[in-house]
Amino acid sequence: MKLSYPEKGSCPGKKKHKLIYQVPAKRGSVDNEKLRDRKSVYKMPVNKTQASALRFAVAVLIISVFLTGSASAVVVSGSTQLGVEVSEITPNPARPGEDLLIRINIQNIGDDPAEDVIIGIEEIPPFVFKYSTSEVYGSGTNMERTFQIQQIRQRSKVELNFYFRVDPEAQSGIYQLEFTVKDKGGTSFSRRIPIRVEGNPDLVLTGTEIFPANGDNYSSGAIVPGQEFYLRTTVKNAGNGDAKNVRVMINLNNSSPLIPLEDNVRFFENLSAGSSENLSFKLLLGSNADVQPYRIPLRITASNNTDTFQIDKVQEIGINVLNRAKIDVSSLKFDSGMPVRGQQVSMTVRLENVGEGEARSVKARLEGLEGSGSTAAFLGRLDKNDDAPAVFTFTPEKAGEQEVTLLVEYEDDFGKHQLSEDLTFNVESQNGNILPLVLGAVLILAAIVFYMKKKGKI
Numbered sequence: 001m002k003l004s005y006p007e008k009g010s011c012p013g014k015k016k017h018k019l020i021y022q023v024p025a026k027r028g029s030v031d032n033e034k035l036r037d038r039k040s041v042y043k044m045p046v047n048k049t050q051a052s053a054l055r056f057a058v059a060v061l062i063i064s065v066f067l068t069g070s071a072s073a074v075v076v077s078g079s080t081q082l083g084v085e086v087s088e089i090t091p092n093p094a095r096p097g098e099d100l101l102i103r104i105n106i107q108n109i110g111d112d113p114a115e116d117v118i119i120g121i122e123e124i125p126p127f128v129f130k131y132s133t134s135e136v137y138g139s140g141t142n143m144e145r146t147f148q149i150q151q152i153r154q155r156s157k158v159e160l161n162f163y164f165r166v167d168p169e170a171q172s173g174i175y176q177l178e179f180t181v182k183d184k185g186g187t188s189f190s191r192r193i194p195i196r197v198e199g200n201p202d203l204v205l206t207g208t209e210i211f212p213a214n215g216d217n218y219s220s221g222a223i224v225p226g227q228e229f230y231l232r233t234t235v236k237n238a239g240n241g242d243a244k245n246v247r248v249m250i251n252l253n254n255s256s257p258l259i260p261l262e263d264n265v266r267f268f269e270n271l272s273a274g275s276s277e278n279l280s281f282k283l284l285l286g287s288n289a290d291v292q293p294y295r296i297p298l299r300i301t302a303s304n305n306t307d308t309f310q311i312d313k314v315q316e317i318g319i320n321v322l323n324r325a326k327i328d329v330s331s332l333k334f335d336s337g338m339p340v341r342g343q344q345v346s347m348t349v350r351l352e353n354v355g356e357g358e359a360r361s362v363k364a365r366l367e368g369l370e371g372s373g374s375t376a377a378f379l380g381r382l383d384k385n386d387d388a389p390a391v392f393t394f395t396p397e398k399a400g401e402q403e404v405t406l407l408v409e410y411e412d413d414f415g416k417h418q419l420s421e422d423l424t425f426n427v428e429s430q431n432g433n434i435l436p437l438v439l440g441a442v443l444i445l446a447a448i449v450f451y452m453k454k455k456g457k458i
Contacts, residue, residue, distance in 0.1 A: 081110035093198035097168035107157040115184040122178035126167035199241030208233040222320040226287035236276035243302040251299040257289035322413035323357025341399040352387035364390040371396040399429040
């Protein structure tokens with residue numbers, strides 16, 4: 001069929017076409033073959049709706065290619081079509097410090113063999129390449145990250161096993177491994193495989209401190225029987241994986257003198273790697289508890305996010321149970337009545353340990369005394385309910401009311417202590433004592449005279 005256009009000089013504005021149909025003289029002739037091969041110069045009109053539908057179909061096809069690229073990658077070069085398919089990841093998720101197997105298939109779904117296919121592995125942290133195995137190697141292994149497969153036949157595949165080591169310090173998250181593929185025919189592409197790493201949590205208690213509820217003895221970190229106290233600590237996730245359903249509980253037995261005064265369980269829904277939470281428990285130490293070290297067992301339970309790893313362990317917290325000594329003045333007396341100015345006198349102060357603990361290196365001294373003599377005494381050790389005298393021998397230099405300060409120093413389980421006590425006593429003058437002396441002398445003289453008369457000597 002031929003399409004003729006109007007000749008020059010024809011009437012403008014009118015389109016005149018002359019349609020001529022030629023029938024070939026014989027089927028299969030040269031003219032007929034040329035007619036079949038000839039492209040038509042006449043285009044049929046295309047509906048706009050059909051064009052839009054066509055464009056939409058093309059867009060859907062392109063999007064489908066992108067969406068399916070994560071499962072496998074296919075590149076066409078001539079009649080060679082190479083693709084990478086992941087068939088196995090073990091374990092999944094991967095574990096820090098453990099080996100990882102990735103099994104992939106290099107596929108050639110084309111009609112021609114793929115020659116000299118080069119496989120490359122990009123080593124991306126936290127993965128460390130160890131070796132690969134495949135039937136194409138025979139019985140050996142491949143230690144190189146880049147290697148060549150001579151041929152992958154058409155419509156066939158080659159299975160490759162890659163072994164990696166996961167960095168023990170790897171944190172939980174999604175990482176990627178990249179494979180590159182190229183062949184002699186010009187095919188070249190890369191494929192990134194997402195690998196999820198799930199670390200294991202490791203929960204520990206740090207920064208533990210013990211102190212009484214009333215604040216006493218805070219610096220020593222010790223308690224006494226019958227005292228309420230707080231145990232404060234921090235639970236830290238020192239592992240490389242997140243923890244969930246974290247419980248820290250006091251795990252005391254019935255024979256323990258330690259008694260929880262409030263809920264003995266602390267719960268945290270999540271504790272990510274590297275994070276920590278503070279917690280506190282209030283307890284009472286029974287008044288009849290022995291003075292000795294005690295251990296408070298704290299049980300910790302948790303799991304990782306996938307419930308494939310469980311934590312159930314006990315960490316013990318040691319506490320010191322000590323006793324405090326307390327020195328008191330139980331009595332004071334002079335050995336020869338009231339002290340006299342200018343005369344030597346001995347004053348005895350009896351000290352008693354009324355506390356629960358042992359008092360060591362007990363010593364006492366007088367300060368502010370107007371006189372001379374010994375004003376210091378060393379007592380040594382005083383056990384519970386023991387007492388001992390501190391004797392001071394001195395000569396007062398002033399009559400009247402005397403005020404002195406008794407200083408007592410001692411040590412116990414909590415350290416050094418000092419007791420200060422004000423003492424008051426009277427010192428008599430010598431004049432007030434002459435009459436008794438004279439009377440005494442007269443009595444002695446009278447006794448002597450009586451004795452001599454009786455013997456007849458006078």
